[in-house]
Amino acid sequence: MAEFATDKKSPELFFMGLYVLVGAGAIMSAVGFFGCCGAARESQCLIGTFFACLLVIFAGEVTAGVFAFIGKKVAIQEAQKIYEDAYEDYMKNPVGKVNSTIYRYHVALQCCGKGNVEQQTGLPCPENIQLPKNCLAEIQNVIDTQLRLVGIVGIAIASITIFGMIFSMVLCCTIRNMREMI
Numbered sequence: 328m329a330e331f332a333t334d335k336k337s338p339e340l341f342f343m344g345l346y347v348l349v350g351a352g353a354i355m356s357a358v359g360f361f362g363c364c365g366a367a368r369e370s371q372c373l374i375g376t377f378f379a380c381l382l383v384i385f386a387g388e389v390t391a392g393v394f395a396f397i398g399k400k401v402a403i404q405e406a407q408k409i410y411e412d413a414y415e416d417y418m419k420n421p422v423g424k425v426n427s428t429i430y431r432y433h434v435a436l437q438c439c440g441k442g443n444v445e446q447q448t449g450l451p452c453p454e455n456i457q458l459p460k461n462c463l464a465e466i467q468n469v470i471d472t473q474l475r476l477v478g479i480v481g482i483a484i485a486s487i488t489i490f491g492m493i494f495s496m497v498l499c500c501t502i503r504n505m506r507e508m509i
Contacts, residue, residue, distance in 0.1 A: 361374075362491075374499045390483075
């Protein structure tokens, strides 16, 4: 899919998700550092900071999930619009870079054209397709499937975050109780 992002017509927001994931990884590294240092030094302050960071991350995960669920139709429409633009460009000029772009869509989605057989004549379709499928419908199917998978992974990560918050509070309370006993 990365070759689609190199076209001039690709949306600038294509790599935004990757940047967010890299940023989230960096933040999670810092949060993990707080947690490890807090546990090693038995510091209530660092473990409390770890808990607060996990709480903020959990809120961000829930917010991202809600926005992904709400914005699903917009994502499908935008992806279909990108295909339709490439399709129209191909129909105007069936040689050159536009030809390779439309062919990449067809290979990646295992589809050809926008629907009926008349629209498929002259298109660069993959050879191994038995029944040519509508690319607009395939785009919707792929996004539905991928968002479902992302949702399952998101729920798993949110569950781990909740366990991290629970264990950090238990550890913080245990450290406080141990200091009161001494």
